[in-house]
Amino acid sequence: MPNATDLTHGPVAALSTALQDAAIGVVRMTGAGCHDIALRCFRPLGRTPVPRRAAVGHVFDAEGDIDLAVLTLWTAPHSFTGEDMAEFSCHGGRVVLYDVLAALLAAGARQAGPGEFTRRAFVGGKLDLAESEAIIDLITAGSRAAARAALSQAGGSLSRRCREIRAALVEADADIMAYVDFSDEGIVQADPASLLASLDAAIADLDRLLSTCKRGRVVRDGLPTAIIGKPNAGKSSLLNLLAGSERAIVTELPGTTRDVVGEEVSVGGLRLRLMDTAGLRETVDPVEKIGVARSRQAADEAALLLAVFDGSRPWSQEDDTVLSLCDGRDVIAVLNKSDLPQQLDGARLAAFAEVVPLSARSGDGLDELSRRIASRYAPAADEVLLTSLRHSEAAARAREAAQRAREAIAAGVEPDIAEVDIREAIEALGEITGERVSEDVVESIFSRFCVGK
């Protein structure tokens, strides 16, 4: 943890909501002395404000009243930062908010830096590092699933899991240390079987956590999804259906879409970064040729393919091309134009684990498609996910080190040799929660926050 004395604990103030015309805007302060500053700029309509009770009154500066606002005070350590805090809920006008902030600065507060409120909460032990990072994720969440994962992490779900695994490793480490310290005297034996059991349990827990990485990234950052298929299969119609607007041009002419058309949509609580692509076919048209090359590239880059087939037409060679592009990939086959008489031989789609009949024209089948996508990627309600690359990398390092220790002990190497690896695993897990982390990492995490957070 960073040294608390590195940071000043004097009162800082910032606008915590966006500086734009809005019904309300919030200016907040944290740090010893901030109550005095707040009260020097505030004339209550009723009695003197007391902590945790909203008080209405005028905020004023040397020139007079600025706003009629609500002031709430919190007393250390019972606040977000763990310090004394004051929060003004003002009318959300730019002039009002600017002048209220200026009044607090003139009365002795310093302008807060980016992420300073959350950083003080971290330094004060109110939040650990993973919980602090989850607050940024909650603010920037692009879907309900992303927000839910962030909220759960901000509440400490990931931190608890990491601490549990870490505690098991610390115990194994202590057993080895006891052996190293006292073995000469023949007092303690490090029991390889019990060490192996502890390490196996920790490795299994880490594997479970690491298995959520891919879905965790999808939940946080969205799922790159390419819609592929032969010309005229209804790819752009599917994009429009999912987007709920006429985002891409749809015509009855095969070869309508030439470029990749991107759109972010929400499906089953997840954010999909959709790419509609040019129909896959051999062509001499130079523009369409480029389009087809881009389709292949989009398919390469996507995590999920929606392979669209035209159910109203017999199978064609172009469908074979689509099929070959799907090999070994995460795919859901969409059997489109279900509103028309069906001509496509369903056996052709036997290679797909999931086939959803759909009409991009009527919307029939859309719910089923959404359900399938959500059931693949959306987390279970209480599932702990690794959503951040920093956390995944640290967990992977912890796993590797624990595995090395396990192998050394299984091979009968002196346990104190394995101790180095166990320690490395413990430290890697400590990086996630911030128990063991460099000041540079802390700096770079909080610099991603904006002022007022």
Ligand SMILES: Nc1nc2c(ncn2[C@@H]2O[C@H](COP(=O)(O)OP(=O)(O)OP(=O)(O)O)[C@@H](O)[C@H]2O)c(=O)[nH]1
């Ligand atoms: N009846 C019916 N027609 C559809 C359906 N989906 C698409 N169409 C029609 O099929 C034609 C082609 O649709 P698009 O969405 O442009 O097909 P595409 O796959 O994007 O075609 P390209 O961009 O040329 O590769 C249009 O006339 C659509 O109206 C459907 O579910 N039912």
Ligand SMILES: [Mg+2]
């Ligand atoms: Mg199209």
